[in-house]
Amino acid sequence: MGSKFRCIRSTPTEMQSMSENDFACFANTGVNAPETMFPDLGPIVDSREVDLRRELLRRALPSSTLALTGIRVLSYSYLMRYSLEHKAQNREKILSVAARSFRERGGDTSGIGTVMKKVGLKKGGFYRHFKSKDDLFVEAVARALDETGRGMVEVAKSAPEGQALRAIIERYLSVGHANSPGTGCVRAALGPELARKPVAVRKRIEALLEAYRERFLPFMPGQTRVEKQAKIRLLFPSMAGVLMMARVSSDPQRREQILMDARNFFIKSFAEQ
DSSP, rough: OOHHHHHHHHHHHHTTTHHHHHHHHHHHOOOOOOHHGGGGTTTOOHHHHHHHHHHHHHSTTTTTTTGGTTTTHHHHHHHHHHHHHHHHHHHHHHHHHHHHHHHHHHTSOOOOHHHHHHHHHOOGGGGGSOOHHHHHHHHHHHHHHHHHHHHHHHHHSSSSOOOOOHHHHHHSSHHHTTOGGGGGGHHHHHHHHHHHHHHHHHHHHHHHHOOOOOOOOSOOOOSHHHHHHHHHHHHOOOHHHHHHHHHSSSHHHHHHHHHHHHHHHHHHIIIII
């Protein structure tokens, strides 16, 4: 018979001679009602005996978390569950702010302190959530690619039949996209910075970009998968370069002209085939 039931069925005198493991099994039952703490004795257990057993257990392990019984165990479990949920929420906030801040101001400019301040947390708490700034950078890039990828795919699926790629190009090279770097394409926002990252980081980002390109294969013209992939690898980096240079222009009219000329060129070269 398991030590858990030995503990539950023991008399107060027997409990005084129990080992720490026996008490541990009792503490870990995680219940506080007399009838559930001592199921073998049924629901009519004398509450004075229950109180006595609790007190003996508390005295036996005064400094151990194993001595948490009844409501104390439940409270401890609740706090741990809340702590994990709270940590996950904070991590999500950090990632969301970083994904936007890096695209708006660059990863080098937006340091850990800047990101944590925007989230409302202390800088020292960063390493509870991420191993390093490069780790955060990669995850922020992944978040940005997912956001823009989902947006582009939705545009493509909503377009009239045969017009999906045209819709993607028009959306990508739009004034709205050019004026919103914080929620836009991460390559146009961070292209040169991505190239300066350590090899290990670049490899992780390359894998993310490959998965990003896969999302657009259904909308690309071509007879084979290889042909479609080749066109994607040419089209999207080219549009990112145009978008980046359009953002450099301080003249709104000049910016719109750059984007319009590029839209016409890429639609003719890729979408009208």
